[in-house]
Amino acid sequence: MRRGTSRDIRTANRYEVLRQIIARSPTSRQELAAATGLSLATVATLVGELLDLGMLTEVGFEDSAGGRPRGLVAVSAGGGALIGVDIAETYVRVELFDLALGVLARASQDMRPGENRPEQVVAQVAAAIGSVVAQAGVEGARVLGVGVSVPGQVDRERGVCEYAPNWDWHDVPLLTLLSEHIAYPLHLDNPLRACAVAELWFGAARGRGDAVVVNLGTGVGAGLALGGGLHRGVSNSAGEWGHTTLVLDGRPCHCGNHGCVETYVGAPGIMRNLRESSPASPLLHPEDQTATIDAMARGLADRDPVAVAVVRETARYLGAGIADLVNLLNPEVVVLSSWVAATLGEPLLREVREAVARHALPRPLAATEIVLSPIPTDPVCLGAATFALEGALRSVGQRPAARPAAPARGRTAPPA
Numbered sequence: 447m448r449r450g451t452s453r454d455i456r457t458a459n460r461y462e463v464l465r466q467i468i469a470r471s472p473t474s475r476q477e478l479a480a481a482t483g484l485s486l487a488t489v490a491t492l493v494g495e496l497l498d499l500g501m502l503t504e505v506g507f508e509d510s511a512g513g514r515p516r517g518l519v520a521v522s523a524g525g526g527a528l529i530g531v532d533i534a535e536t537y538v539r540v541e542l543f544d545l546a547l548g549v550l551a552r553a554s555q556d557m558r559p560g561e562n563r564p565e566q567v568v569a570q571v572a573a574a575i576g577s578v579v580a581q582a583g584v585e586g587a588r589v590l591g592v593g594v595s596v597p598g599q600v601d602r603e604r605g606v607c608e609y610a611p612n613w614d615w616h617d618v619p620l621l622t623l624l625s626e627h628i629a630y631p632l633h634l635d636n637p638l639r640a641c642a643v644a645e646l647w648f649g650a651a652r653g654r655g656d657a658v659v660v661n662l663g664t665g666v667g668a669g670l671a672l673g674g675g676l677h678r679g680v681s682n683s684a685g686e687w688g689h690t691t692l693v694l695d696g697r698p699c700h701c702g703n704h705g706c707v708e709t710y711v712g713a714p715g716i717m718r719n720l721r722e723s724s725p726a727s728p729l730l731h732p733e734d735q736t737a738t739i740d741a742m743a744r745g746l747a748d749r750d751p752v753a754v755a756v757v758r759e760t761a762r763y764l765g766a767g768i769a770d771l772v773n774l775l776n777p778e779v780v781v782l783s784s785w786v787a788a789t790l791g792e793p794l795l796r797e798v799r800e801a802v803a804r805h806a807l808p809r810p811l812a813a814t815e816i817v818l819s820p821i822p823t824d825p826v827c828l829g830a831a832t833f834a835l836e837g838a839l840r841s842v843g844q845r846p847a848a849r850p851a852a853p854a855r856g857r858t859a860p861p862a
Contacts, residue, residue, distance in 0.1 A: 453840075457836070457839050457840045457842075459482070459484060459488065459492055460492055460495065460496065460839045460842070461835070461836050461839050462482050462484075463478055463482060463484070463489060463492045463493065463496070464496060464501065464502075464521070464835070464839065465647060465832075466478055466481045466482055467496075467502065467519060467520065467521055468521050468546055468547060468647070469647065469648075469652070471519075471520040471521050471546070472505045472506075472518040472519060472520040473518065473519065473520075474508060474516040474517065474518055474519075475489050475490050475493055475516070475517065475519070476516055478493070493519055495842065497519070499525070499842065500522055500525040500526070501521065501522055501525045501526065501545060502519045502520065502521060502522055502525070503519065503520055503521075503522040503525075504517060504518070504519055505518045505519065505520045506518050521545055521546040522545060523544040523545050523546040523548065524544065524545070524588075525545045526544075526545045526588055526589075526590040526838070527542055527543065527544060527545070527550070527582070527584045527588045527589045527590065528542070528543045528544075528545070528547070528589070528590055528591060528592075528593070528831040528832075528834045528835055528838075529541070529542050529543070529575060529578065529579075529589060529591070529592040529593070529630070529831065529834065530543065530592075530593050530595075530640075530824075530826070530827035530828060530829070530830035530831035530834070531571055531574070531575070531592060531593065531594040531595060531827065531830055532595050532637065532640070532824055532826035532827045532830065533567060533571065533594065533595060533596045533597070534557075534597065534637070534663060534664065534785075534826075535557070535562070535597060535612050535613070535663070535664035535665065536556065536557055536663075536664055536713075536735055536736055537554060537555065537556050537557055537736075538554070538555050538557060538567065538570045538571055538574055539552070539553070539554045539555075539574075539824050539826075539827060540552070540553045540554070540571070540574035540575055540577070540578050540827065541553075541578065541823065541824060541827040541828070541831070542578040542579065542581075542582050542584065543828075543831045545590075545835075547647070547648070547828065547831060547832075549823055550578075550581075550582040550584070551577075551578040551579075551581035551582040552578065552581075553573075553574040553575075553577040553578050553581070554574070555570055555573075555574060556736075557570065559733060562613045564615070564618050564620065564623055565623070568620070568623045568624055568626075568627065569627075571594070571624060571628075572624065572627035572628055575592065575628055575630075586629075586630070589630045590630075590631070590834060590835065590837075590838040591630055591631040591632070591633060591834030591835070591837050591838050592628060592630045592631065592632050592633070592834055593633045593635070593640070593829075593830030593831050593832065593833035593834040593835075593837075594620070594621070594624065594632060594633065594634050594635075594830060595634075595635060595636055595637045595639075595640040595826050595827075595829070595830045596610065596620060596634065596636060596637075597610050597612060597613075597636060597637060597664075597665050598610030598611065598612075598613075598615065598636060598665075599636070599682070599683050599686070600620075600634050600635055600636050600682065601634075601682070602633075602634055602635055602682055604619075605619065605620060605621025605622060605632065605634045606618065606619050606620065606621075606634075607620045607634075611665075611689075611699070611700035611701040611702075612664060612665055612700050614700070620634060621634050631834070631837055631838070631841070633830075633833040633834050633836070633837045634833075635682075635830070635833055636667075637661055637663075637667070637669075637784070637826045637829075638659070638661055638667040638668065638669040638670075638684075638685040638686075639669055639676060639678065639682075639685075639829065639833075640669075640825070640826045640827075640828075640829030640830045640832075640833070641659045641661055641669045641781075641783045641784065641819075641825045641826055641829055642657070642659045642669025642670060642671050642676055642685075642829070643669075643676060643829040643832050643833075644819075644821055644825035644826070644828040644829035644832075645657060645659050645669075645671070645781050645783070645819065645821070645825065646671050646676070647828075647829075647832060648821055648828065649781065649819055649820055649821045649825065650779055650781045650815075650817050650819060650820055651671050651779055651781060654671070654777075654778045654779050655672075655673060655674045655778060656671065656672050656673065656775065656776065656777045656778050657670075657671040657777050657778060657779045657780075657781065658670060658671075658768075658771050658775060658777045658779075658780045658781070659671070659780075659781045659783050659819075660687075660768065660771075660780060660781065660782050660783060660787070661688075661783055661784040662711065662712070662713075662764075662782060662783070662784050662785075662786040662787040663712065663713060663784040663785050663786055664712055664713045664714065664735060665688055665708060665712055666687070666688030666707055666708040666711055666712045667685050667686055667687055667688045668685045668687040668688075668771060669685055669783075670684055670685050670775070672775070687707060687767065687771065688706060688707050688708035688712065689701050689703065689706045689707070689708060690706065690707055690767070690770075691703065691704075691705050691706060692705055692706065692707045692709075692710060692763060692766065692767055693705035693710070696709065696710075697709035697710065697715070697718070707763070707764075707767045710760070710763040710764075711760055711763050711764040711767065712786070713735040713736075713738070713739055713786055714735065715760070715763075716738070716739065716742070716756065716760050716786070717730065717732075717735065717738050719756050719759050719760055720738065720742070720752070720756045723752060723755060723756050723759065724752045724756075727752050728741070729741040729742055729745050729750070729752060729753060729756075736785075739785075739786055739789050739790065740789060741753075742756065742757065742789075742790065743789045743790055743791065746790065746793045754793075757790060757793055757794055757797055758797050760794070760797075761794060761797030761798045761800070761801050762797075762801050764798050764801065765797070765798050765799075765800070765801020765802045765803075765804065765805060766801065766805050768780055768798065768801075768802050768806075768816070769801075769802045769804075769805030769806035769811075770805075772802065772806040772807075772810050772811055772814050773806055773807050773810055776810045776813065776814075777814055778813065778814065778815065779814065779815045779816075779817060780814060780815070780816045780817070781817055781818070781819050782794070782795060782798065782816070782817070782818050782819065783818075783819040783821075783825055784819075784825070784826070787818060787819065788818070788819070791818065792818070795816070795817070795818055798816060799816050802816060
């Protein structure tokens with residue numbers, strides 16, 4: 447097992463201090479010490495480093511109880527830019543953020559069935575990154591990094607998508623492929639981690655010690671925040687709840703198993719629920735997940751009996767799976783996130799709460815709140831941007847890598 451070096455610890459402390467400043471800007475060094483548990487001397491040193499980097503700015507003083515006024519610091523929003531990339535099975539979405547994680551520009555493109563070969567995905571990502579940089583008018587040198595979220599299991603250190611079952615990707619060197627087009631520092635992880643971090647920083651898990659963020663999209667999984675921090679597991683594979691068995695000998699799954707949670711509550715699973723309930727329903731768009739889920743949401747608003755019945759059936763499966771998470775992890779909050787949850791909204795949430803109550807043990811359930819994600823922007827892009835921020839803080843004090851003499855053709859690069 448790799449032990450954290452002093453440099454790893456320093457990076458983690460920088461990251462936590464900056465996170466707290468973003469959350470409560472402006473703030474004092476004394477408040478930061480109380481919030482992080484670090485000594486005042488350590489906080490003062492870290493704040494000094496971040497001021498020297500231009501990530502923070504001094505913004506005046508506040509009175510203290512009987513003592514000298516306390517200096518206040520705030521994030522310097524213009525001190526850098528971060529890019530978050532959400533690669534999903536049906537779209538590529540990119541958002542560019544200032545250093546306070548406010549959105550400056552967005553780009554999105556649907557991914558049609560069959561357009562998921564690595565080179566096709568890389569081309570879409572590179573084009574979208576170029577678009578947001580141009581929209582925001584940000585100088586390339588200000589971009590501190592790009593966080594990339596891709597479905598499936600990833601090796602963060604090598605930048606490899608090890609396994610994406612919905613695309614049958616195996617050991618795709620995604621960051622190497624992207625680096626042929628993009629000159630900014632790149633950082634890879636998956637949407638489970640990205641959504642969990644977004645909720646910890648800005649959403650329903652903020653200030654909570656233990657939280658589960660359930661991703662409902664084409665694929666399904668659970669981002670885990672345990673003990674106040676992101677839980678990755680020993681091989682960065684924690685949270686593959688979508689591939690736990692819900693129904694013995696049930697529906698076949700892309701992972702090779704049968705009866706996985708994902709096959710009943712992911713977007714394709716919901717489409718199958720609809721097809722089995724009402725094969726001729728006009729709500730069903732056989733080749734279009736997004737159109738089908740959108741039609742279901744409209745049906746719910748109109749009290750369409752088919753839409754109501756299908757969402758209730760979906761929630762029955764989803765509630766059983768979430769009850770397992772509640773019993774196993776005893777979280778303070780379960781957050782329903784990603785595009786399927788956002789589209790089906792409150793009607794889905796009500797049915798899920800009722801279903802969980804039928805299956806979870808009373809004691810852990812009484813301590814758990816089940817909510818929709820309150821984050822107004824794409825939580826995956828937001829969380830991915832924090833991975834870029836972490837990478838930028840890790841590189842502080844390192845000798846910069848040699849840059850190529852000229853960008854590759856079509857490369858998204860900082861201006862000379």
